[in-house]
Amino acid sequence: MPYADLRAFLHRLEACGKLRRISKPVDKDWEIAAVSKVAFERIPEPQRAALMFERVQGFDIPVVTGALGSSRSIYCLVLDCDVGDVQRKWADAELRPLAPKLVSAGPAQENVCKGDKVDLTRLPIPTWTVGQDPAPYITSGYVITADPESHIRNVGTYRVQLKGPNKLGLFINYLQGGRLHVEKNHQLHQPTPVAIVIGADPVIGLVSVSRLPQDMDELAVAGALRGEPVDVVRCRTVDLEVPATAEIVIEGVIRANEFESEGPFGEYTGYMGPKAMSYIVDVQCVTHRSRPIFQAFISQMPPSESSCIRSMGREATLQKHLAEDLGLPVRDVHLLEAGGAAAFLVISMKKNHPVQPRTAMCGAWSYAPQFGKITVVVDDDIDIRDVNSVLWAISFRVQPERDVLTMPGMAAVSLDPSQAPPEVPQEDISRRVSSKLGIDATRKHAFPAVAAPPKEHLDLVRKNWQSYGF
Ligand SMILES: Cc1cc2nc3c(=O)[nH]c(=O)nc-3n(C[C@H](O)[C@H](O)[C@H](O)COP(=O)(O)O)c2cc1C
Numbered sequence: 001m002p003y004a005d006l007r008a009f010l011h012r013l014e015a016c017g018k019l020r021r022i023s024k025p026v027d028k029d030w031e032i033a034a035v036s037k038v039a040f041e042r043i044p045e046p047q048r049a050a051l052m053f054e055r056v057q058g059f060d061i062p063v064v065t066g067a068l069g070s071s072r073s074i075y076c077l078v079l080d081c082d083v084g085d086v087q088r089k090w091a092d093a094e095l096r097p098l099a100p101k102l103v104s105a106g107p108a109q110e111n112v113c114k115g116d117k118v119d120l121t122r123l124p125i126p127t128w129t130v131g132q133d134p135a136p137y138i139t140s141g142y143v144i145t146a147d148p149e150s151h152i153r154n155v156g157t158y159r160v161q162l163k164g165p166n167k168l169g170l171f172i173n174y175l176q177g178g179r180l181h182v183e184k185n186h187q188l189h190q191p192t193p194v195a196i197v198i199g200a201d202p203v204i205g206l207v208s209v210s211r212l213p214q215d216m217d218e219l220a221v222a223g224a225l226r227g228e229p230v231d232v233v234r235c236r237t238v239d240l241e242v243p244a245t246a247e248i249v250i251e252g253v254i255r256a257n258e259f260e261s262e263g264p265f266g267e268y269t270g271y272m273g274p275k276a277m278s279y280i281v282d283v284q285c286v287t288h289r290s291r292p293i294f295q296a297f298i299s300q301m302p303p304s305e306s307s308c309i310r311s312m313g314r315e316a317t318l319q320k321h322l323a324e325d326l327g328l329p330v331r332d333v334h335l336l337e338a339g340g341a342a343a344f345l346v347i348s349m350k351k352n353h354p355v356q357p358r359t360a361m362c363g364a365w366s367y368a369p370q371f372g373k374i375t376v377v378v379d380d381d382i383d384i385r386d387v388n389s390v391l392w393a394i395s396f397r398v399q400p401e402r403d404v405l406t407m408p409g410m411a412a413v414s415l416d417p418s419q420a421p422p423e424v425p426q427e428d429i430s431r432r433v434s435s436k437l438g439i440d441a442t443r444k445h446a447f448p449a450v451a452a453p454p455k456e457h458l459d460l461v462r463k464n465w466q467s468y469g470f
């Protein structure tokens, strides 16, 4: 049974012991960020839970963080599958998307505030990097736009700065789906209708943070992932549709060809992302459920919820591309969380031709140009989720002159602070171009046997482990 909404999923998390309710009153302007961060650092990954801040001082709306990706097992609960099935689930959903179903009414519009009644300061939007972010930020908006020509919808999560009771700043980086829609409208000197969804069936959150082909409707992929179409309702003031069971929906328009300073913002790289000249959203309507829940993603320094949810979905779609579309003998792909699930990519393969490692690198770089600034290819005996194992392969299966390549003039990892100092504007072209490093750490010839006690001896000792006094 798919989750009907965010609430149904939170109930499931609670039943699995993966929702922690915090009843102590908290200040949204520093405490939610700090408690979420300490929870991330104190609680080992397998035991991490979503955090429900029930009493946010000055607001009657609770805030939930870590609901979709404070651990891999929570991510798997969203998809309702085992870790080993995540990639298959994504691949199937992309092959057989299921279009959303338009319904005439939904709880997302139980309450409607239009025009003068709109007041975004009544939402408990947290401040994250206190003293550095200029304002509160919505970190888990599912930003919906439509292509002005094809009308194909895009859903993407982009940072949203609170600028006033009915004004937001929206940062959509280059190469992103939503940005293409805005740029097409800019060419025509028209504003871009936008709907920002906060809190919905968690599967919608996962497609929102995942890069899918531009002609693919993320809500249709969400439908396939959940096994039933997503019910959508028409927005009240813009020509868009939103999930019918969303908690909160902000409707507005992105001004045509107007930009305003937005940021800096504490980013997924673990550094402050520079100020940018970003889009301006004039908000004309807010709809919400009765007793809505405000959801936020935990980002900043990896590992974070942001790096967890990005890595799992990105790995799945990249694996499918390399193995199924290109037919390469790729076994596993991993975007290290230390690299914000973007900068550092490792691919394992059962190579049967010496050019395949480089083919895999090029395949990854062309499919996802901003990822894998450092890309390492290893043989399939290496567990690429074990950093030590990867570094072992790099140490002893690589001859730098023969096996390392750099490729200039490639796309940059977004917001990579090694590109340029903070004073260089975000829009500067130098921030978009980067070189790539490829390391072929597969064996190029027969290798000596691995030096370890014979397997039968190790198995015997493992069996009798306690007899050695451990
Ligand atoms: C917490 C979080 C915050 C994000 N913030 C931004 C952002 O501000 N701008 C941006 O371009 N991408 C941001 N992303 C990445 C996009 O969500 C991701 O690239 C996604 O694929 C975008 O959807 P699209 O491919 O349909 O454009 C963020 C992701 C997460 C998980």
Ligand SMILES: [Mn+2]
Residues within 6 Å of the ligand: 154, 155, 156, 177, 178, 210, 211, 212, 213, 214, 218
């Ligand atoms: Mn997209």
